[in-house]
Amino acid sequence: MLEVSEKRHFTHHLYESIKEANLPIGEMSEVEDKQDLLKKLLSGETILLLDKQTKALSASTKGWRDRGVQETTSESVIRGPKEAFTETIRTNTALLRRKIKDPNLRVEAKTIGRKTCTDIAVVYLEGTAEKEVLDQVKERLNQIDIDAVLESGYIEEFIQDAQYSPFPTVYNSEKPDAIAGGILEGRVAILIDGTPNVLLVPALFVNFMQSSEDYYQRADIGTLVRLLRLFCFSVALFMPSLYIAFTTFHQEMIPPPLLISLASQREGVPFPAFVEALMMELTFEVLREAGVRLPKPVGSAVSIVGALVLGQSAVQAGLVSPAMVIVVAITAISSFVFPAYNMAISIRILRFPLMILAATFGLFGIILGMIAMVFHLCSLQSFGKPYMAPLAPMIGKDQKDVLIRLPHWGLLSRPSFFTKSDQKRVDSKSKER
Amino acid sequence: MDNQTISPRQFMFLVILFSVGSSILIVPTPLAANAKQDAWISISISVAIGLLLVVLYNHIATLMKGQTFVQATIAVFGNWFGRVLLFFYLSFLYILASLVLRNIGDFMTTQIIPETPLQFTHILFLIVVIWGAYLGLEAIGRSSEMFMPWVVLLVFFFTITLSPQIKMENLQPVLGNGIVPVVDTSTFVIGTPLLEMVTFLMIIPYVKDGKTKKRAWILGTFIGGAILTLITLLCILILGSDLTALNTYPSYKLAQKINIAGFLEGLEIIIAIIWMITIFFKMVVLYYSTTVGIAQFLTMEDHRPLLLPLGMGMVVLSIIAYPDVAYFETFINETWFPFAITHGLIIPLIVWIGLLFKSKKQNKTQQEPS
Amino acid sequence: MWSMISIIVLALGIFLLEFPKLYKKNRKKEAWFFTIFLLSFTIISVLESLEVELPNPLDLIQTFYKMIGF
Numbered sequence A: 001m002l003e004v005s006e007k008r009h010f011t012h013h014l015y016e017s018i019k020e021a022n023l024p025i026g027e028m029s030e031v032e033d034k035q036d037l038l039k040k041l042l043s044g045e046t047i048l049l050l051d052k053q054t055k056a057l058s059a060s061t062k063g064w065r066d067r068g069v070q071e072t073t074s075e076s077v078i079r080g081p082k083e084a085f086t087e088t089i090r091t092n093t094a095l096l097r098r099k100i101k102d103p104n105l106r107v108e109a110k111t112i113g114r115k116t117c118t119d120i121a122v123v124y125l126e127g128t129a130e131k132e133v134l135d136q137v138k139e140r141l142n143q144i145d146i147d148a149v150l151e152s153g154y155i156e157e158f159i160q161d162a163q164y165s166p167f168p169t170v171y172n173s174e175k176p177d178a179i180a181g182g183i184l185e186g187r188v189a190i191l192i193d194g195t196p197n198v199l200l201v202p203a204l205f206v207n208f209m210q211s212s213e214d215y216y217q218r219a220d221i222g223t224l225v226r227l228l229r230l231f232c233f234s235v236a237l238f239m240p241s242l243y244i245a246f247t248t249f250h251q252e253m254i255p256p257p258l259l260i261s262l263a264s265q266r267e268g269v270p271f272p273a274f275v276e277a278l279m280m281e282l283t284f285e286v287l288r289e290a291g292v293r294l295p296k297p298v299g300s301a302v303s304i305v306g307a308l309v310l311g312q313s314a315v316q317a318g319l320v321s322p323a324m325v326i327v328v329a330i331t332a333i334s335s336f337v338f339p340a341y342n343m344a345i346s347i348r349i350l351r352f353p354l355m356i357l358a359a360t361f362g363l364f365g366i367i368l369g370m371i372a373m374v375f376h377l378c379s380l381q382s383f384g385k386p387y388m389a390p391l392a393p394m395i396g397k398d399q400k401d402v403l404i405r406l407p408h409w410g411l412l413s414r415p416s417f418f419t420k421s422d423q424k425r426v427d428s429k430s431k432e433r
Numbered sequence B: 001m002d003n004q005t006i007s008p009r010q011f012m013f014l015v016i017l018f019s020v021g022s023s024i025l026i027v028p029t030p031l032a033a034n035a036k037q038d039a040w041i042s043i044s045i046s047v048a049i050g051l052l053l054v055v056l057y058n059h060i061a062t063l064m065k066g067q068t069f070v071q072a073t074i075a076v077f078g079n080w081f082g083r084v085l086l087f088f089y090l091s092f093l094y095i096l097a098s099l100v101l102r103n104i105g106d107f108m109t110t111q112i113i114p115e116t117p118l119q120f121t122h123i124l125f126l127i128v129v130i131w132g133a134y135l136g137l138e139a140i141g142r143s144s145e146m147f148m149p150w151v152v153l154l155v156f157f158f159t160i161t162l163s164p165q166i167k168m169e170n171l172q173p174v175l176g177n178g179i180v181p182v183v184d185t186s187t188f189v190i191g192t193p194l195l196e197m198v199t200f201l202m203i204i205p206y207v208k209d210g211k212t213k214k215r216a217w218i219l220g221t222f223i224g225g226a227i228l229t230l231i232t233l234l235c236i237l238i239l240g241s242d243l244t245a246l247n248t249y250p251s252y253k254l255a256q257k258i259n260i261a262g263f264l265e266g267l268e269i270i271i272a273i274i275w276m277i278t279i280f281f282k283m284v285v286l287y288y289s290t291t292v293g294i295a296q297f298l299t300m301e302d303h304r305p306l307l308l309p310l311g312m313g314m315v316v317l318s319i320i321a322y323p324d325v326a327y328f329e330t331f332i333n334e335t336w337f338p339f340a341i342t343h344g345l346i347i348p349l350i351v352w353i354g355l356l357f358k359s360k361k362q363n364k365t366q367q368e369p370s
Numbered sequence C: 001m002w003s004m005i006s007i008i009v010l011a012l013g014i015f016l017l018e019f020p021k022l023y024k025k026n027r028k029k030e031a032w033f034f035t036i037f038l039l040s041f042t043i044i045s046v047l048e049s050l051e052v053e054l055p056n057p058l059d060l061i062q063t064f065y066k067m068i069g070f
Helices: A002-022 A034-042 A089-099 A131-143 A152-159 A176-184 A219-248 A256-265 A273-293 A296-316 A322-335 A341-379 B008-020 B028-064 B069-112 B118-135 B137-165 B179-202 B212-246 B250-255 B268-297 B304-320 B325-367 C002-024 C028-049 C057-067
Strands: A028-031 A046-048 A056-059 A105-112 A118-125 A171-173 A188-192 A198-201
Touching: A002 A056, A028 A034, A034 A046, A034 A056, A089 A105, A089 A118, A089 A176, A089 A188, A105 A131, A118 A131, A118 A176, A131 A152, A131 A188, A152 A188, A152 A198, A171 A176, A176 A188, A176 A198, A219 A273, A219 A322, A219 A341, A256 A322, A273 A296, A273 A322, A273 A341, A296 A322, A322 A341, A341 B069, A341 B118, A341 B137, A341 B268, B008 B137, B008 B179, B008 B212, B008 B268, B028 B069, B028 B179, B028 B212, B028 B250, B028 B325, B069 B118, B069 B179, B069 B268, B069 B304, B069 B325, B069 C057, B118 B137, B118 B268, B118 B304, B137 B212, B137 B250, B137 B268, B179 B212, B179 B268, B179 B325, B212 B250, B250 B268, B268 B304, B304 C002, B304 C028, B325 C057, C002 C028
Parallel strands: none
Antiparallel strands: A028 A056, A046 A056, A105 A118, A118 A188, A171 A198, A188 A198
């Protein structure tokens, strides 16, 4: 009787000493029930069971195979860091920590997914991130009950504000510098294990028009590139519909020499401009989708087919007019300008209803379509922030980093629509010479 | 309805767009016909009177204490007499909205898309208006901030590109026909758009409080009036009063005269777009206030279910409203002013007096216990 | 004929769009007013599409103001 209790006392002592000091492993936790133990074992942890102890020790010895930090494939830049997030959440948080060495950077872990038990980390700057936004993020994450989470898209659809909108209200990027920049503005990042795409909320319309490179090039260049992107936004959205409207309804508004040249081109074309445009736009969408899915060695074949067969031959065969090919080409190239792929998709989608409106009501239809779109954009919200801020509602002092970008010494404060506290960014004395 | 608010600046933008919308198309013609080269003087007179009117509206708005015009009227005059007044007020707004709809429809089908039947133009326009009213006041206010810079920019562009063609002699002789026709004609602009501003008594309770709240309405009216004056002045300076009076849409005709360095022509479409946007905002404000007003009149909680059915009625009303332009011209020249005075001045005055009595009574009952 | 059918289809569409929402929230008054407005305006629209001469409220207003001397 005495022996047994002594033994138990001894193992307990051993257990405590192992837990406290003797294992040189960073992450240690106690496990008390079998279910939990199994889960930990299956996620790659080492379990230490001691005789006559009701608790077990679990050491984090996870060692996934990963592909290491590589160059980004979807958001390439000329100047600036080229690294991208990986599929491993630990690596990703380390990449962020390396950029922001502030003690206030918080990483809150969570698991979502009954079967996959996917690790999720909410990363933010304590004191800078707005509490309301943070609470909303946590609340929405806690509500999710799903069996599997394989990619950040699963989470995005649960937490986004507007379910029925072509416009994205959650930003995602695989570039650590873009995410770190967002966190420094007071936004909240959501990292999901198993995917390099990290979510960032709240996301406003202007965020999708900006690239992290805008901050690395000199300010004047950054500004010009942003204005160019805005121009491309309108071209990608309105160009085909304007072409349809002008050639079918408002010929009198085209300058006569141009009208003559357009008319002579369209002479042999058997279709109305709308069908012609729709055909070419659809063809282009097909080509683009094929280009994404193709194995790399076959890729050049598609570009030959696309450029030669569909472009040149369609014109020579008299199926479409050369002007139409130019319009489609400009539209297509303009839609590649956006740094955010999900915004480019919404523009691609919206182009088609606008084309239908242009074919039925001409410019009147296009303008009404545009007004309806702006009203929709103005009614959207992302985690309580108006989507079109700081343009509507207009916030004067935040214009410094929206359509234009002031030099870094001029960006004195953080954007006020993300954070009200901890506004100071640059000390105004740092430019004195 | 649903506690959406707009900022004073957004409110001011809405007032500007409201006063420019549709008036910009229909005002210059009758003004030039009656006041000849002095049309711009009569429009300035009416803007000055309009500012006084807005002071009255502002005063009513303060007395309403956060209630809309409909709620306040019912509170003051009770269910029976209040509702009789409101029936007239709301039907005024509804008729006004359908006339504005007809204006844009007429403009579009005569100038921009002659192939399209009138009713389809109206239906498409109204669908987008309903969409705007469905999204609520916040979206309307924010969108006004998105479009306002463009309107201002293009009015500037318009003025600058036309300035080489200005012929000062078109203005002379100043007051050549005496002051009487000038003052007489000013009633026209008071009728549209200034008395129509009574609509904003439905919007102003939703404007956030602030120092600029009162100023917003006055400043907005002033800027809107200034734009109207500028466009009328340009019409007379460039086209001359006779040609202005002959054209149905002189401000559009004016845009056709833009010619930059001999190759940039046909820019009138841009101007048409700007007029369309201003009319759209006028329409959305009118439609929103009408449906909210009717919903509050019927003590409903939400105005959204009414949007589509009332829209159906509006399309029909806008088409049967007048058979031809001649009918519209006699209506707008002869009947509109007394019609607008009744609903834009007399009804608000009655409510104002009622509100004054009520607040005095309240003050007394508050003072007595102390 | 076709315009009449499309008006009725449109009215049915509006009804199906709005009515279930009101019914679910148990807003009887709203549902009533909505139905009354929709029904009356559908009838008016159908009459208009059949080119029946509808009374114009503007005529009424004009005669009223002429009567009192404008």
